[in-house]
Structures are given as structure tokens and as C-alpha cells.
Amino acid sequence: MEPFQRTHEKYLIIKHWFEKYGLMAGFTTKNDGYSEKDYTSQNFGFHVGDQPAHVIQNRIALAKELQFPLEHWVGAEQTHGVHIEYVQNNQRGRGAKEYDTAFAATDALYTDENNILLTMCYADCIPLYFFHPKNQYMAVAHAGWKGTVFGIAKNVLTAFHEKGIRPQEVEVVIGPGICRSCYIVDNYVLNKVNDALGEMAPSVYNEISKGQYELDLKRCNQLILQKYGVLRDNIHTTEFCTSCHDTLFFSHRRDEGKTGRMMSFIGLCEEE
Numbered sequence: 001m002e003p004f005q006r007t008h009e010k011y012l013i014i015k016h017w018f019e020k021y022g023l024m025a026g027f028t029t030k031n032d033g034y035s036e037k038d039y040t041s042q043n044f045g046f047h048v049g050d051q052p053a054h055v056i057q058n059r060i061a062l063a064k065e066l067q068f069p070l071e072h073w074v075g076a077e078q079t080h081g082v083h084i085e086y087v088q089n090n091q092r093g094r095g096a097k098e099y100d101t102a103f104a105a106t107d108a109l110y111t112d113e114n115n116i117l118l119t120m121c122y123a124d125c126i127p128l129y130f131f132h133p134k135n136q137y138m139a140v141a142h143a144g145w146k147g148t149v150f151g152i153a154k155n156v157l158t159a160f161h162e163k164g165i166r167p168q169e170v171e172v173v174i175g176p177g178i179c180r181s182c183y184i185v186d187n188y189v190l191n192k193v194n195d196a197l198g199e200m201a202p203s204v205y206n207e208i209s210k211g212q213y214e215l216d217l218k219r220c221n222q223l224i225l226q227k228y229g230v231l232r233d234n235i236h237t238t239e240f241c242t243s244c245h246d247t248l249f250f251s252h253r254r255d256e257g258k259t260g261r262m263m264s265f266i267g268l269c270e271e272e
């Protein structure tokens, strides 16, 4: 089952969560925005060299379409680390209209409060979405190879566990990021993957030439999630690749570094 449905120009939505829980979770496309040149046209990253005014225009337009006010969004300064932050209502707006107020050095956000939209930015890294339907805990994480092998997924599950949530009850969606055949890594990265996955590692990569490997980051995360107790049936992985699907997404690798960012989002909107 493909979890992401392309029902809008601006974004893809995780359909089964929206229909079942009213959860607003998805991933933006690069289309139908205000940014120009390398950032054409819907860039959500403040930190990539685009004009801040265009990024804000893109954000205001999406906020309107999602019916989730920009004042209720939160964002992070992502550093390919594994730090996670709990977000409360009084922190809403941090990183929404400027980078300076974003959560510093943070690669995952979680909350159990309504009317907060957790956001993260990407161009090839893997977005991980977490939801615990009963207690309504939700999280979003940014998992490039570093976040993946150094434990961002585990850290979300640990944070949930500290709130009394068992990993067996958590649903996860692995979102659009670079696919196995588009992602070539060297021995340095491969050694870290071997360290993180142990005997499961060989199923996530294959050698294509001496010291060069195709690496399946989505599957890496799936196996790590299962290792820490998430049920296989509770993990859904997208087929969308940010590099292959060039009419839909920016790709850091494909666009050789100078490009925009898509945004993942998750939140429950209720009347206040």
C-alpha cells in the first residue's frame, strides 16, 4: 500500500491516517510556489540561500491550504544529529517565519497536543512519521544516513516510551527520500551501517563497483524500527524517491547541492 496520495499540487498526504484519525500528515512537492531559479518553486528551507520573503509566501500559502495557521507551526535547525524535542503549545511559531527561533540542533520533534504542526525540511533525507493513536502522540524525524545509523528513530521510540507508550502500539510511515538505486555511498558510510544493523545489514546495500554501494536508507530505518519493537505491519513505506521523481521533488544529489527543500508535517487540528 502506498501511504502517500497526491491529492493536491502542493503536497502529498498520508491518506490512511487522515481518513482514520483526522491526522494532517504529509510531504510537500516542489511545485506551485513563489520561489525562483534553483528554488523553483515551492521551497520551505530558510537556510538554503532562497529569498526569505519567498519562503514565507510559500509557507503562508500552504498554511491556508492545510487550514493550519503558520503561527501554529514549529520548525528546527536540522544538523543530521539525533536530538529530539518535546513541543508544547506555548512554543508554537518557533521557526515558522524565520530560522533564528527554530529549535536549535534538533532532528526530531514530538508532541501530544493539538493545533501544533511539527515540520522538518528535506532534499533526499528520509522523513519518518510516528503516531500513537490512543494517546495521540505524534513525531516527525529527519533521517539522513547519519541520523539513521546514529539512532534518530530509536530516540523517538525512547521518548515515547518515557511517556508510557510501547513501541508495539506505534504506527510509522517512512516518507519520500532518496531510493536505493539513486543513493551511492562509500566504505566509510557502509561501515556505520554495518555497525548499526549487524547481521541485518547486507539486505540494505549492494556493491556496484569497488568500494561503492547502493544503500537503501528507507529499509535501514524500517529494520531499525523493527529492532526496537515497532511491528512490521505498523510500518508503511513510500515508493516515492526525491531523485527519481524529478517533476515532484527537489533532490540535493540530483541538483548538485543547490536546491530547495520539501517539508514534512504532522499535526492534529481541532477547534480551540
Ligand SMILES: [Zn+2]
Binding pocket: 178, 179, 180, 181, 182, 241, 242, 243, 244, 245
Ligand atoms: Zn531514486
